[in-house]
Amino acid sequence: MTWTIFDTWIAITGSLVAMSCALLGNFLMLRRMSMMGDAISHTVLPGLVAAFLLTGSRDVLPMFIGAILIGLLTAFLVQAISRYGSLDEGSVMGVVFTTLFALGLLLIVQAADKVDLDPSCVLYGAIELTPIDVRTILGHDIPIAALTNGIMLLVNAIIVVLFYKEFKLTAFDATFARSLGVNSGLMHYLLMSLVAATCVAAFESVGSILVIAMLIVPPACAFLLTRRLSAMIAVSLIVGIASAWGGHAAAVWVPLQLGLDSTSTAGGMATVAGLIFLTVFLLSPRNGLLAQVAGRLLLSLRFARIDLLGQFYRALERGGMELGLERSQLRSMAEAGFWRDPALFVMRLRGEVQTAAGRWRLTPHGELCARRHIRTHRLWESYLAEKAGMAPEKVHPSASRLGYFTQGAIEAELERKAGHSQRDPHDREIPE
């Protein structure tokens, strides 16, 4: 297959939709209203149908007005019913959006001869056909869908920039925002109207399912990757664009490899967005699943290494270390447990231990490290016994645990508070 200008336009249109949705989605997610985006993207259906029926045309303006009104109605109904019926918002959202969507379906079927609207088109659109319908601007043929969604993106961007700090504040703490005189109700309804309008702009080309995916998934990825709102918005836009291009390419290319025709681009974009999320979820450097697991492994390794250093040093203290320790003696170092062998391996890499003829001993460098850890450990023991009033026979496990984490400022502070001690509560010497 070849990539044509059509494909480029499809991807561009998709990117524009993805960016307008992702932009708003950030605020939805921070207000814990992601599912409100889901609800509104369903409820615009009756709004559209009503606009068709009333005006009898496919004009853009009535469609937008219908959608915005229905978006506001959805937001209002959810709030009012959950307040007056003391029902939780999730349930009420379910009640409201299914009811309105059912109403929309019924209207479509009833007015099938008057309304040229296919319900499945509302769900997953026909982005593949958008490049056919063009308007010539400044000598270029630009698909109408790209124009509509481009303008929508512009409107969203302008409003978000204008009200950036208000959106930020109401998303973070609505009550506080109100106390500062920010009308958080107004901001809420403004956001909902924008979501509804974006849905309408997008539905013809990509359908509501992609709207939901782009409202929610790119901001979720961004949330896992950054901690600042401005950075989050930027990242979510990039993820949106990547999903659009990747999604269309995948929809065309992957089925081809299996000997099939190309598949739905909207579905492909949602799927690729999902894959990007999966990647971020697994690999995000700070919060990714792998990072979390790896962090735990490294920590266990560090614990084991510190335990082993302590064991070596105590053996040294007892004397008889000239020949080093045998594996069997090492095996009794229960504290290191499963991690003993990996830790020994790491220690050898770091030049802290050496092995000769099956016996292990500390290198001079290792001895220094061990001495330092033992000092920390015993200082903690004295500190816990003297300052925290713990019984001397009980301080060992606590001191070990604290020792694992004692570095930098805490180590200096420990020196200051307990550094004068010469001997630990078990009357063993504290090495310098």
Next chain:
Amino acid sequence: MNEALRVLLLQDYNTRLVVIGTAMLGGAAGLAGTFLMLRKRALLGDAVAHATLPGVVLTFILLALTGGNPRSLPWLLGGAAVFGTLGMLTVVLIRRWSRLKDDTALGIVLSVFFGFGVCLLSIASRLEGVNAAGLSSFIYGKTASMLMIDAVLIGGVALTIVAVVAVFYKELKLLCFDQDFAASQGLPVLALDVVLMGLIVAATVIGLQSVGLILVVALLVIPPAAARCWTHRLNRMLVLSAGIGAASGLFGSALSALAANLPAGAIIVLVAASLFLLSFFVGSERGVLWRLIRRWRLEREVGMQHLLRAVWELAEKEAGPGRIGEGAVGKERLMQVRSWSGKSLDRLVRRAVREDFLTDTPAGLRLTNRGERNAARHVRNHRLWELFLIRHADTAPSRVDRGADLIEHVLDEDLVAELEAELSANGSQVPVPASPHKVVPT
């Protein structure tokens, strides 16, 4: 008309099948949905439902490619159940291992799984020699094509749901109410949660065919929400919710069988929604109508109390603590005491005159005997409440009930006597003690 009667009386074999099957589905979903709502996870059903699409389509494609019957409902629903469960597990996984909130996790699963399903659907529809048109009925629902074996399957799963709820009723109740306590009692909280989620997947999956995956969540959410408006008892709520669900299924599918252009899924949901609206307004426990009437009555009652008290207290200022003498009170002075508008005060005064609390004399307003008795009671109550709030500031706010007719109805007599004694010690007479603070027009 004759046709309608035939349908409603279930005389037609196929209609009977469809209607009974959908009614059972509605009942079962109503039961499962009640616990889901009480566990505050109502929208989980939505995510599960959307997540089933790839399961259905994938099964369809596999059946078509291997030469099976790609329209076999048991297989398709089996595939749906697998992916529904997968979707639910993904929600749990995201919640457990990332900082994302519940709603975001639901949205991700919902849209990505569904998007993937749409891809597969598009592929399935272009498979050679296979007609995939029936698959879209899983999205919007279509009851008419139900076969005997389908109805039996749906009915069987529905009965299983009912049985599981009956067997684990009290354990599920405790799980939803107080998870910590349930754990402290040694209940396997995790296993019970799995049972509950299993119920949700089962109810969703059997609803796919008749209601469609976009709207099936309605059967999980709307009946419990409607039932909640009628009762404060869980057992009644379950019965009601199942009843409302069954009624929606029954009337919805019967109605849609009447005419060709009534899509079953939408009609079932709209019937359920009308039942919800009805419950929301006139439900005996939380009906908004009753609540509004109650509030309107209370406002009237409180307005009258304020008027009588204000007249009494202004008269007291003239006559000395605890007495009101014969003094009349002008409306201008009343206007100063409270934020009445001239109009609302006039209306209030007219009502007070009509009810024989006040007489409107040229010198001003004067309390009648009946009005004086009433006013004295309100003044006394008000002052005792105020003193109570001052003396027991730490715990009082939770007990104050100004709407109570007499303070004794809320606080016990010893406490009231104590408060009364304290008030009269400040130099005033019972039955109507002096106000703890001066009455000043503001």
Next chain:
Amino acid sequence: MSESPLPLRVTDLTVAYQRRPVLWDIDLEIPGGTLTAVIGPNGAGKSTLIKAVLELIPRTSGRVEFFGQPLASARHRVAYVPQRESVDWDFPVTALDVVTMGLYRQVGWFRRVGARQRATATEALAKVGMDSYAHRQISQLSGGQQQRVFLARALAQDAELYLMDEPFAGVDVKTEQAIVAILKELREAGRTVIVVHHDLHTVRSYFDRVALLNMRIIAAGPVGEVFNDENLQRTYGGRLTLLSDAVEAMASRR
């Protein structure tokens, strides 16, 4: 060795809660027939102690014995009163329903609550002076009344050891008096009660033993011996900054 085993013995209990260690090497022994208050500043881990003891949150290390046995075999002898805020009081159940929940274990799987359990529950409600409210929906009860319902649920279990999390939080005077009377009755009957408490003024008059907690057990024993200014100072005043810094560092690494 003739004396019966202690109702509660906690050895070396350490708990990391939401990544932050909140309890360090707790050793605690509670003798039978006593009323013990667990006191300490906010965030000292009082509720965590109760929850960890009951295995509601995972323990990092340590051993807990009830009457010389692990929890699983002593569960029927232990009753728990959670914090009032921990549940949704809009839940569609009546006061009586809540109290019968304490008997679900006794009823067992696959069986319905019977007349006998309802009678027991009504009796428990009567003990806390709430029998006339048995069929009220729980959201229609005042805070104090809700707390008494929770207490009744524990009483219905007829346990030997009661663990109560802040039963006096936000209740009115009358309820507080009623709860104290019940606690003393329980003690007269030889039961053991452990209460997470926040009001230092009433410790002396309500309890006979006290455990002062601030991440560690600062002191535990009869009120007369350990409830003194020095121990209170050590519990509430001067946190050991070095220790909390180190703990903070641990939390951020986990």
